[in-house]
Amino acid sequence: MATTALHPAAPAYRSTLYDWVTTTDHKKIGIMYVINSFLFFFIGGLLALGVRVELAQPGLQFVTDQTYNEIFTMHATFMIFLFVIPMLAGFGNYIVPLQIGAPDMAFPRINALSLWMLPLAGILLLLSFVTGGAAAAGWTSYSPLAQDRVGQAVNAGAGTGQDLWIVALVLIGTSSILGAVNFLVTIFKMRAPGMTLFRMPIMTWTVLVTSVLVLMATPVITSALIMLFIDRNYGGAFFDPANGGDAILYQNIFWFYSHPAVYVMILPAMGMISEILPVFSRKPLFGYKAFVFATAGIGALGFSVWAHHMFTTGAVYLPFFSLMTFLIAIPTGVKMFNWIFTLWRGQLTLSTPLLFALGFLSMFLIGGINGAFSASVPVDFAIHDTYWVVSHIHYVLFGGSVFGIMGGLYYWFPKMTGRMLGEGLGKIQFVLMFIGFNLTFFPMHELGLSGMPRRIADYAATAGWNDLNLAATVGGFVIAASMLPLLWNIFVSLRSGKPAGDDPWEGNTLEWATSSPPPPYNFDRLPEIRSERPVFDVRHGQAQGGAVQLPAGH
Amino acid sequence: MTTESTALTTEHSPVASLPHDAHGGISNVVLGMILFITSEVMFFAGLFAAYFSVRANATSWPPINPETNEAFHLAILPLVGPATVLLILSSFTCQFAIWAIRRGDRTAFLRNIGVTFVIGVVFLTMQVIDYALLASEGITLSAGTFGTTYYTLTGFHGAHVFAGVVMLGVVLYRGMAGQFSAKHHDAVEATSLYWHFVDVVWILLFSLLYLLPGKG
Numbered sequence: 047m048a049t050t051a052l053h054p055a056a057p058a059y060r061s062t063l064y065d066w067v068t069t070t071d072h073k074k075i076g077i078m079y080v081i082n083s084f085l086f087f088f089i090g091g092l093l094a095l096g097v098r099v100e101l102a103q104p105g106l107q108f109v110t111d112q113t114y115n116e117i118f119t120m121h122a123t124f125m126i127f128l129f130v131i132p133m134l135a136g137f138g139n140y141i142v143p144l145q146i147g148a149p150d151m152a153f154p155r156i157n158a159l160s161l162w163m164l165p166l167a168g169i170l171l172l173l174s175f176v177t178g179g180a181a182a183a184g185w186t187s188y189s190p191l192a193q194d195r196v197g198q199a200v201n202a203g204a205g206t207g208q209d210l211w212i213v214a215l216v217l218i219g220t221s222s223i224l225g226a227v228n229f230l231v232t233i234f235k236m237r238a239p240g241m242t243l244f245r246m247p248i249m250t251w252t253v254l255v256t257s258v259l260v261l262m263a264t265p266v267i268t269s270a271l272i273m274l275f276i277d278r279n280y281g282g283a284f285f286d287p288a289n290g291g292d293a294i295l296y297q298n299i300f301w302f303y304s305h306p307a308v309y310v311m312i313l314p315a316m317g318m319i320s321e322i323l324p325v326f327s328r329k330p331l332f333g334y335k336a337f338v339f340a341t342a343g344i345g346a347l348g349f350s351v352w353a354h355h356m357f358t359t360g361a362v363y364l365p366f367f368s369l370m371t372f373l374i375a376i377p378t379g380v381k382m383f384n385w386i387f388t389l390w391r392g393q394l395t396l397s398t399p400l401l402f403a404l405g406f407l408s409m410f411l412i413g414g415i416n417g418a419f420s421a422s423v424p425v426d427f428a429i430h431d432t433y434w435v436v437s438h439i440h441y442v443l444f445g446g447s448v449f450g451i452m453g454g455l456y457y458w459f460p461k462m463t464g465r466m467l468g469e470g471l472g473k474i475q476f477v478l479m480f481i482g483f484n485l486t487f488f489p490m491h492e493l494g495l496s497g498m499p500r501r502i503a504d505y506a507a508t509a510g511w512n513d514l515n516l517a518a519t520v521g522g523f524v525i526a527a528s529m530l531p532l533l534w535n536i537f538v539s540l541r542s543g544k545p546a547g548d549d550p551w552e553g554n555t556l557e558w559a560t561s562s563p564p565p566p567y568n569f570d571r572l573p574e575i576r577s578e579r580p581v582f583d584v585r586h587g588q589a590q591g592g593a594v595q596l597p598a599g600h
Numbered sequence: 601m602t603t604e605s606t607a608l609t610t611e612h613s614p615v616a617s618l619p620h621d622a623h624g625g626i627s628n629v630v631l632g633m634i635l636f637i638t639s640e641v642m643f644f645a646g647l648f649a650a651y652f653s654v655r656a657n658a659t660s661w662p663p664i665n666p667e668t669n670e671a672f673h674l675a676i677l678p679l680v681g682p683a684t685v686l687l688i689l690s691s692f693t694c695q696f697a698i699w700a701i702r703r704g705d706r707t708a709f710l711r712n713i714g715v716t717f718v719i720g721v722v723f724l725t726m727q728v729i730d731y732a733l734l735a736s737e738g739i740t741l742s743a744g745t746f747g748t749t750y751y752t753l754t755g756f757h758g759a760h761v762f763a764g765v766v767m768l769g770v771v772l773y774r775g776m777a778g779q780f781s782a783k784h785h786d787a788v789e790a791t792s793l794y795w796h797f798v799d800v801v802w803i804l805l806f807s808l809l810y811l812l813p814g815k816g
Contacts (some may be wrong), residue, residue: 152628227635231628265639269646276752281742284650284752290663290745295653298645 062282066323070154071566072143075161078464080138080455082164083129089172090124091526098522100488101515104507108209114503115182116207120171122185123211126311127218128168130447134314137454138557140462142229144557144564145247147238147572152231156224160436163221174207175467181211189285189296193277209278214269219264219271222310226260228430229253231575238556241573244338246333247555247578251338252317255345259306259313263347267303270296294361301352306510309348311443312410313341315450316381319403322457323385324443325551326400327392334578337384340377357423357432364423370419378414382407398472399551405480409445413438416491431501434494440487452532454477460550464562465543477529478481482524489514512529554579613660633790637797642759644801645724647753660816663746667738672746679733683726684806687761690719691799694768694792704782706775707754713772713788716795720765727758750809757801764798767791 066074096117100108109117143151153156174180183192204342233254237246246254274296276282283289285296331337347384350370353362385407393402416438420426429435452475459467498511505511541593550560558581573584655661662672674680697712731751734740741751771791774780780788 153632176774223636223639227632227639230635231632235626235628236633260637261635262642265643266646269643269650272756273647273650273752276741282748283742283745284654284748290654290658291748292653292657295650298653299649302646373691 049585057225059089060500068158070150070158071568072139072151072154072157073462073568075157076136076140078161079132079139079164082161082168083136086128086168087133090121090129093121093124095522095526097121098519100503101505102519103516104505104509104512106504111502111503112179112182115184115501116175116180119182119184119211119293119502120175120180122217123171123181124168124305125199125443125501126185128171128453129165130311130443131218131222131307132164133254133451134447135222135490137318137451137458138229138314139225139254139456141557142250142253143236144524144568145555146233146236146241147556147569148232148236151228153228154234155558157228160221160228161223163217163589167217167221168212169211170217174210177210177395178205178207179205183208186210186297186300186431187274188300189274189277189293192274193286199249199558212278216268216271219268222260222264223324226257226264229257230261231297233257238572238575240350240580241556245578247317248320248334248337248341249555250538251316252313252341256310256313256340259310259345259348263303263306263310267307270299270303273299284297294356294359297359298353298354301355302349303424305352305355306345306348308442309344311447312450313344315406315447315454316341318450318454318457319406320387321553321555321557322399322403322453323388325553326395326397326403327389327455328395329392330386330554330579330582331384332385332387332390333380334587336380340380340384343377344374347377354421357426363552368421368423372418375414375418375421378519382411382414395466397551398455398467398469398476399453399457401476402449402456404472405476406446406449406453409441409449409483411445413441413445416441430495430542431499432494433490433498435485436500437494440483440490441559444483444487451480452476455542457538457551458557460546461557461562461564463540463543464546466546466550467543468535471531471538475531475535478524478528478531482521482526483530485521486518487521489517493518549581552585554582559584567570574597603671618807627786627789629786629790630793633793637793640797644756647756648804648808651749651753654749655815658745658816661746661814662761663744665738665743665746667743672739672743673816674734674739674750674810679726679730680806680810683730684802686719686726687799687802688711690716691722691796693719694795697704697787700787701775701780701785702782706778706780709780710787713768713775717765717772718770720761720768720795724758724761724765727754727761751807753809757798757805760798760801764791764795767794 066078069075096109100106100114100117139151139157143149171180181187181192187208205347212294233246233250265540273284277284277286277291285291285293287293320331320337347370351367351374353367354371356362357364357367416434420429420435420438456472457465459465493514496510498505498509505515546562548561550562551558555578556569556572556575557564559573563589573580576583660671662674664670665672693712693715697709700706700708700712734750739745739747739750768791771780771788774787786794
């Protein structure tokens, strides 16, 4: 009977290189997104170590000012545009079609196009190191710092590195936009029968809202980048005050994208821990609909707060942007309660995914609170462009997104590979990362309050910043060390890890209803979907497993 | 059995034929194009915002051309006015093509798509000639904010017209190969949406650059 041939028996991992390069399977594409993102995570991490090594002691020991500028610029560029954003898109790629019971994304070939633009952009960025110096105007590339006009003094943004940076970012942006279109059509059109919008897993919801943000915000930075490119290369005058242009204009357009972009970088991570917490607490997510509305609220408010990055320019209406920024704390606070009351009186299993989710909760809370300080205009005038801001961004992006990504990796690795990651090594990694993270970034609060500006390669030995900087550098190396157990864990697990089975965590959502790894077409049959936890329903007898009959002929 | 399984794709999924897309009439392709156009609207919004910002900062608009000491001037005739009329007409022919293929009238469909395609090519040609004329009058990309915004806005619109012409060309080719019918013509619907979008952007651009009174 034909049905036996359809049984998901063949692991996707036996494919040849050719299969992987030409694949349009959302699962393989998702895994390649993840691998690509990890590669750039490690490159970005090495650059971060470069920053920390130079700052460990006062004085310029290892690099010149120019090289230092290149290092921190490219650190942020790799981490934001080639690690966090594509990593979350990669998990979304793998998980979303499975969670809504679809056989693939809506546009599989466009999906492959989105993926392959990323390594291309990464290569362009890496090439800039050997073609006369990388971009050095910071990841924000403000004008006039990033300008290179004929007849003016050479400055930080001079050179082809800045142009390669612009081209690479336009490529990554295009990849994101196509990915967002793909996600939205997939989510709106490809859901399995019974999977209503309010039965969708939270991870899928966060990817939906993220995709709307990408769709509306990313083209705006593309326009800013193109204007910058025209200014630099064709004598344009958009951002050149001497020629009638407006430098603040760049900041406005840039942050119109880049503030929503921080929600692009955090919302899917919130989705991940919202999948992890219920499973490891043996409880449903507390306040499912409130969480969905809070996510949509964050997305909507995200478009009205961009100018809080520009308080000190004197060119923005402070009360409005301050108020809107404070308002963001409300939906975020709603989510905090969702998570805490999901854990409350749950039967907690302290596995590695839950540890990372708890790490997310605690660290993101600190990042949220120290961000609220900056929302207050008078406080922001004092701490603007100090290490306080560096601390804030890392508490939300590393303490938030990266901890979420690690939790998601431990949680979904068994589904992706069919093998469990080791719990012992996982816990070692978590402890090292948690300690290293706080050792690196907590002292930066104090550094910022005592006035240390960001983006400096050197500082006075008498400024009183020596000890805290040294602590941060040690912490940086602890974070780097925490990657070794992870890599070893993945290596060992792929060779001889414990087989995962279909549903190692007793999950709730549809990805656990198929084999690990799933067959190329995802599902043999779908369970009846009556709630946002269809697999839970099947396990506890509330619904029929495999209630959907095979079509005639199979 | 193993080899058989790996050879299977999503089309062979037992759940692929289920009514996944039974949520409404709109097809994946058309929805995808609408979403893509949304992102394009935001792209042009960024450029328009830059235009308004630069214009608001200027003491007079159009500004003085430093080379001739006269204000920059854009002429509607002889090229831009007719080009605008043609582009608006092409939206009509494009829509006639859609209505024709919805009825299953392939002849009328091909005729109208062909006319739309030709108008697109003519529009691009006229834009190139207009650029050459302007450049000879000293209006260039590097001639201050006026030239920069003019060429960036119209240039990116032109690039979108070019993309639209390519899409129309593909639709025309596929149509001549008989690939579209009253039931199956998602690509035509998507292309026409894109063409209308390009047309609307031009109407806005034309109003902004040629009709809006200057200041100062």
